[in-house]
Amino acid sequence: MALIVQKFGGSSVGDADKIKHVAKRVIETQKAGNQVVVVVSAMGDTTDELLDLANSVAEDPYKSPRELDMLLTSGERISMSLLAIAINALGAKSQSFTGSQAGIVTDSVHGNARIAEVTPERIRESVDAGNIAIVAGFQGFNRETKDITTLGRGGSDTTAVALAAGLDADLCEIYSDVDGVYTSDPRVIKGAKKLDAIDVESMLELAAAGAKILHIRAVEFARRHNVDLRVRSTFSTDPGTIVYSGKAGAGMEESVVSGVAIDKGQTKVMVIGIPDVPGKAAELFQLVADAGANIDMIVQNTPTGSDVTDRVSDIGFTCPKSETKKVAAALESAKASLGFRTVEIDEEIGKLSVVGAGMRTHSGVSATMFRALAEAGINIEMISTSEIRISVITSDDQVDAAARAVHTAFGLDSDVEAVVYAGTGR
Amino acid sequence: MALIVQKFGGSSVGDADKIKHVAKRVIETQKAGNQVVVVVSAMGDTTDELLDLANSVAEDPYKSPRELDMLLTSGERISMSLLAIAINALGAKSQSFTGSQAGIVTDSVHGNARIAEVTPERIRESVDAGNIAIVAGFQGFNRETKDITTLGRGGSDTTAVALAAGLDADLCEIYSDVDGVYTSDPRVIKGAKKLDAIDVESMLELAAAGAKILHIRAVEFARRHNVDLRVRSTFSTDPGTIVYSGKAGAGMEESVVSGVAIDKGQTKVMVIGIPDVPGKAAELFQLVADAGANIDMIVQNTPTGSDVTDRVSDIGFTCPKSETKKVAAALESAKASLGFRTVEIDEEIGKLSVVGAGMRTHSGVSATMFRALAEAGINIEMISTSEIRISVITSDDQVDAAARAVHTAFGLDSDVEAVVYAGTGR
Incomplete structure (x- = not known):
């Protein structure tokens, strides 16, 4: 049985209908005979709305980095529990986990923490018990202080890749509203074509050169830990693009x-x-x-x-x-x-x-x-x-x-x- | 130095201005020479909005009680971190803590958990270091499964009283939009008068008889652990009503x-x-x-x-x-x-x-x-x-x-x- 990590971005879980759609997709992956771990971002604009709230109670909320991280992590807490509820309602079994419950151990840099270690025992137990495990992206915890941290830009992609590495997953799928990696930006170049596959080092250079499809931190993590990625769309069945570094x-x-x-x-x-x-x-x-x-x-x-x-x-x-x-x-x-x-x-x-x-x-x-x-x-x-x-x-x-x-x-x-x-x- | 636990309900932290108002009040209490622990509910209608979301992804979200608790606890996570950010912005020091970080240990009954034990070491350390400690009401965790639980109706009042008991606080103040306990419902009886004091057993009978000012579970907890309560308004300086069982x-x-x-x-x-x-x-x-x-x-x-x-x-x-x-x-x-x-x-x-x-x-x-x-x-x-x-x-x-x-x-x-x-x- 293969273990697949699937990451869904904010636009993929932007409202109730989209969450139900993702629930169905995830269940299909499990029914096809896989163990499934799902990483989610916050719904749509939730993070920006939380930041607006913070700005409305303080001139500079970044002066409270510990508290700001606590605030922002509630966005993923909402999307992950809703997705688990939706999956359960469709008759499959699901449990949701915060970053700390999932064993995402980070350093102490609030707002831009680096993942130091992944200890995903609870996730392993949950999927072994037949659950689809949902994990909050973008967050972890500092083991020394027990404080909640966030990973900064590209954080949910990085969570997914780190979990895939920690669980020795067979594949890490990154879902968004784009159906793969293109030879160039299709808004500029009408003839840009989707790649079936790209090696991780080229992907890293493309990300560094301005392609926004994958965050450079996540690609770097995938390269270092030999995690194969598949970039694909939440809203189509197109197989997307494989970003290979491993098998x-x-x-x-x-x-x-x-x-x-x-x-x-x-x-x-x-x-x-x-x-x-x-x-x-x-x-x-x-x-x-x-x-x-x-x-x-x-x-x-x-x-x-x-x-x-x-x-x-x-x-x-x-x-x-x-x-x-x-x-x-x-x-x-x-x-x-x-x-x-x-x-x-x-x-x-x-x-x-x-x-x-x-x-x-x-x-x-x-x-x-x-x-x-x-x-x-x-x-x-x-x-x-x-x-x-x-x-x-x-x-x-x-x-x-x-x-x-x-x-x-x-x-x-x-x-x-x-x-x-x-x-x-x- | 006295240790005071103050609980602010959802209407007291309903928007950014109210949160800033509460921040000022709390700082005043600290400046008067007290250690202060604050328990907050979710902002205004947040809990109902989260329930609406759950109902929009599942016919019966109560079939996922573990996940529903995870979802609902994000409401207090938002209000507590915003209050801490607001306090820090006013020049005082504050840290916010989830129920589990605050050591609120419960049984395993999702949606209506009972507090089994309070181990508030982190809260003690935080206030001893000069912080105003903000704690999420209404929530705790099950130590065996490490799952997040909610306490059901009256949960935030109960959190405040349990923390006051666990910290051996000198007083537990329950703030809402009502300025105390009245001899009857002033909407029905124009001459109803505010009581300066009431014994905890009479308060318990009043709560059981339908008075909504304090939740019966919280009053029962106060009676059992000899915690003195003060019921007062967030929006006035009226001393409110003492509900005495202790000193x-x-x-x-x-x-x-x-x-x-x-x-x-x-x-x-x-x-x-x-x-x-x-x-x-x-x-x-x-x-x-x-x-x-x-x-x-x-x-x-x-x-x-x-x-x-x-x-x-x-x-x-x-x-x-x-x-x-x-x-x-x-x-x-x-x-x-x-x-x-x-x-x-x-x-x-x-x-x-x-x-x-x-x-x-x-x-x-x-x-x-x-x-x-x-x-x-x-x-x-x-x-x-x-x-x-x-x-x-x-x-x-x-x-x-x-x-x-x-x-x-x-x-x-x-x-x-x-x-x-x-x-x-x-």
Whole structure:
């Protein structure tokens, strides 16, 4: 008998009818001869409504992180118990469990806790007794203080993958309103096609490059623990996309290019005329890290100058738009000590990434990409590469056209119309 | 330093402004030099809304009692964390705790669990560290199964009293939208006056007789564990009413009559012509108990009949109106075995009770009462008495007039206009 973990996001359990629909699906999976563990997010906008309540009793509720976590976890408590009630009403057996009851042990960082350990004995007992076990996503507990914690963005996906790892499940299915992983964003590229399978490392790069279908933390967890994922839609029977790292990928050939991702949420920061002496880059990025910003691409161009002692270079990097202000302030405050000339900030950029595990062994990928971009008349402002990814920065009004050109150049276009992407829940 | 437990009902924490108001009150109590533990109910109609949700995913959610308890406890989880956030925002220190974190250990009866033990170590540590500890009312956990339970009607009052007992608190304050215990329902009797104090046994009889200000389970708990209660309003500074069983009552003189209670929620059931042989009454009431009905008053009149072997009697009792149907069905099904002639059911009755611990030592109370009723032209259908209570059943259209007559006869009328009663939360 296989053990399957199924995760349903907030839009999948958004109202009573949807919960009843999920109950039926889950029972079908059990009737097909599987043990089933279900991870749920809070219903629809519940989390935002709880945050609104918190904001209405305090100017800054984030100053009470322990209490805010206690508040937010009630969202999953509602959806999980309703789903269990719905399953029981349909004649199957179900029990619901909070994160702490399910053994999701975390560190002590309220609002963004990391899973330290999973001790899912109660879940194992429950499914062995014939129950469909429902588990609250997004939450855990700190074993030392016995306090409730939340996992932050992407938390429910991570709960599902962690439980699948802890239970040595055969498969972890991530359900949402999207029917799989696409070669690109179907809202931008009409010919984007659904992938039947993608290796976990390419999925990780796609997630990092801006694809919102799976949260990067969950994919990283799946990679580390060899958990096979299946991304599929709650509202169709389409088999979706397998994201393989474990058994499912054995013997599969890796695609040269799996997908083309677009990210318009980044800012480009250029630090101009910084002295080209050892340690300056380290000093610069330490400063940015201390400001709490997450840096993505980094590019340094060739130093210029008449001799070694007065050579300067420009260092560019990208960071999320939401962090532009604090990065700019940190740089300004350190202008004297870093010794750079000026900072140029450009928020009107787009990032285009081409991802594929097959790049490792296939040459000519970058040549194909840059030829396609040149023919489409796209101006490239920055380039950065990893072993299985090539990313370029263009102006934000050119990035969609750039993506279409590259998507076609790699032969990814499909005739079938895609199901439109939407953001996943947490 | 005194330790005070304060309980705020659902109407006291019904919205963000009310929660902020409660936060201020609680902080004032701490600033006055007390340790403070606060028990809260769910906000306003939250519990009913959660029940509506459960009813929308299942025909009979009560078939999933474990899950229903999990669902309903999220209501207090929301109110308690919001109150803690509000208190922290005002500069005091606060932590919130679920029933299980607070050590409320119950039996396994989901939906109507009894508190078996209170182990409030975390609450003690929290208040000793200078926090105002907020505890979710209405809930606990079953130590054997680790499942969450709810305490049923009156649960939050009971949580507060049990915590006060477990913490050996100096006082337990029950806040609602009513400013104390009145001699009668001010909606019926304009002259009803607020009592400064009442002994716990009279309070127990008043609660049993239909006064809704305090739940009978909580009062019973207070009596058994000698916890002094103060009933007061969230929205005024009135000191309210002390319900004494412990230290507060030492040396107080007991009133002859503390209050006059009216209950229109009962049905009168008369079982006519039941054989007057030993064991028949036991058989009858076992039958009613097995049907799950709660019997209140019982009256049996003198048997009639020509000789001992064919003597029959009539047995009357009252039960809640909501249970009339099942009682009638149970009696009908056992008509042959019990051997009675017929059943008469009257839903148009009212119960009037006069309660006072001083009745024990003062004679003439019943004489005064029946004289007042006779002068007001009230027809009495049933009478039952305890050591400190006299109850009569009248027709429902006469019970208000009966209450006014008796209230006046015992000199309870006041010139001050009362704050109108309302039902308390759970």
